[in-house]
Amino acid sequence: MKYLSIVFLLLVSFKIDAQELFVVTEPASNVPAGSIGVRVGQSLMKNQLESGSMYNLTPEVTWGINKNIMVRTSAFLSNQENGLGLKGGGFYAKYRFFSVDDLQSHFRMAAFGRYSYNNSFINQEAIDLMGGNSGYEAGLVATQLIHKVAISSSASYVRALNNSDYSFPDFLGNSAVNYTFSVGKLMYPKNYTSFKQTNINAMLEFTGQTITENGKSYLDVVPSIQFIINSQARIDLAYKKELYSSMQRATSDGVFLKLEYTFFNVTK
Amino acid sequence: MKTLHIKFVAAALLVLLTGVKSYSQITKVKIMATGLTCSMCSNAINKQLKSFTEVDSIGTDLNTNTFTVYFKKDNSLQPKVLKNAVEKAGFFVGSMVLTAKFHTPTIEDNTTLKVDDVTYNFIDIKTPVAHAETRYRVLDKGFVTQKEYKKLVKSYSKYPGYATENENDYYLKTL
Numbered sequence: 001m002k003y004l005s006i007v008f009l010l011l012v013s014f015k016i017d018a019q020e021l022f023v024v025t026e027p028a029s030n031v032p033a034g035s036i037g038v039r040v041g042q043s044l045m046k047n048q049l050e051s052g053s054m055y056n057l058t059p060e061v062t063w064g065i066n067k068n069i070m071v072r073t074s075a076f077l078s079n080q081e082n083g084l085g086l087k088g089g090g091f092y093a094k095y096r097f098f099s100v101d102d103l104q105s106h107f108r109m110a111a112f113g114r115y116s117y118n119n120s121f122i123n124q125e126a127i128d129l130m131g132g133n134s135g136y137e138a139g140l141v142a143t144q145l146i147h148k149v150a151i152s153s154s155a156s157y158v159r160a161l162n163n164s165d166y167s168f169p170d171f172l173g174n175s176a177v178n179y180t181f182s183v184g185k186l187m188y189p190k191n192y193t194s195f196k197q198t199n200i201n202a203m204l205e206f207t208g209q210t211i212t213e214n215g216k217s218y219l220d221v222v223p224s225i226q227f228i229i230n231s232q233a234r235i236d237l238a239y240k241k242e243l244y245s246s247m248q249r250a251t252s253d254g255v256f257l258k259l260e261y262t263f264f265n266v267t268k
Numbered sequence: 269m270k271t272l273h274i275k276f277v278a279a280a281l282l283v284l285l286t287g288v289k290s291y292s293q294i295t296k297v298k299i300m301a302t303g304l305t306c307s308m309c310s311n312a313i314n315k316q317l318k319s320f321t322e323v324d325s326i327g328t329d330l331n332t333n334t335f336t337v338y339f340k341k342d343n344s345l346q347p348k349v350l351k352n353a354v355e356k357a358g359f360f361v362g363s364m365v366l367t368a369k370f371h372t373p374t375i376e377d378n379t380t381l382k383v384d385d386v387t388y389n390f391i392d393i394k395t396p397v398a399h400a401e402t403r404y405r406v407l408d409k410g411f412v413t414q415k416e417y418k419k420l421v422k423s424y425s426k427y428p429g430y431a432t433e434n435e436n437d438y439y440l441k442t443l
Contacts, residue, residue: 019306032312033356067355101303101360102413104333148305186306192330195311231311264315 019150019184023224023236028108028143030070037062037262045254076131088118113138119164125247127160135160148186173213181206199228218245234260292383294344294368297337302362312357369401392441404440
């Protein structure tokens with residue numbers, strides 16, 4: 001209950017084009033320069049290894065340093081062992097290096113990098129830098145927006161390191177390729193009348209991983225619905241379902257609730 | 269008391285005269301932003317534009333992503349400041365139209381006007397503009413879409429300065 005109230009206090013975000021404000025993936029666009037976004041992600045995932053489910057809480061702060069660079073810090077909390085506890089943290093940066101914009105359309109590309117730190121017990125083959133493993137990731141993302149539809153895809157190289165209290169097991173592959181494909185569409189409103197109007201976006205995201213040493217893979221699909229309130233706050237509801245997996249994973253299927261709020265022009 | 273009054277008038281005249289020397293008065297700027305279709309994105313631009321003290325109010329058409337910036341009396345901003353604001357929000361300017369009055373008897377094709385550290389070049393002027401408030405489109409790189417700029421560079425090859433990129437140098441045409 002305590003955490004629930006924290007979540008509600010921190011409520012809600014904003015980012016760039018609503019249709020590309022994906023829930024589990026990132027577009028090539030950045031947050032506006034000088035803005036600070038506060039996001040609280042929660043997920044309840046079915047535990048594959050034992051009965052019950054795993055609750056994850058991920059508070060994040062995103063800052064647009066300038067029009068091309070944004071950075072984000074995340075904290076990873078979960079109830080993996082004896083109640084909710086801090087398992088690690090991460091740093092993410094994205095640099096937009098290519099943009100071709102036209103009326104109600106754009107094509108953009110960005111390079112991104114992530115470093116995560118974690119002290120969880122390693123109990124799966126999948127490499128998860130969002131709360132399971134220490135490690136780093138580097139990749140490219142491209143996003144195309146055409147009127148009300150955004151399509152985005154990314155590919156990245158992931159390398160798992162030893163977690164602080166647990167070494168990465170020798171018998172598991174510690175490097176992987178992550179790939180994502182996302183589509184988002186603005187469903188409502190058909191015509192804008194004011195900034196106060198609630199926008200509704202529908203999204204479908206695919207996230208996959210292949211361990212490079214042994215070729216083991218998984219692919220998940222994540223349908224989601226997103227509400228954007230007052231052109232400043234965001235509520236994301238998503239469901240993740242495993243489509244295919246040849247590796248052992250601690251969790252795969254589950255639900256997400258993410259709340260984000262953006263403070264504009266905080267820094268110059 | 270009387271000398272104070274005269275001093276005041278003299279000072280006011282001086283201010284008026286130096287002010288008149290070379291001025292341009294931009295009353296409003298209409299900006300169409302590109303690369304977005306959502307209201308949250310528009311809001312990011314809206315907040316950027318609102319952050320300037322020179323700006324009195326902003327009118328928004330969310331369906332066309334058009335922002336009309338109204339300035340406070342005797343206050344305006346250079347076009348590049350507004351362009352940078354749109355870009356800071358993460359987007360680009362597709363079109364910028366100034367409603368302005370330039371202090372010069374007539375504006376003809378190839379008229380160049382220096383106002384403070386800014387140079388306005390008037391090109392593609394079909395009918396000369398007398399001393400009147402007129403709408404001018406900014407044709408420089410970054411003020412039109414990338415596609416359009418490429419076309420303009422070709423069609424304005426007879427204006428040699430156009431393709432050079434100097435951010436205090438603006439190329440304007442009447443609408």
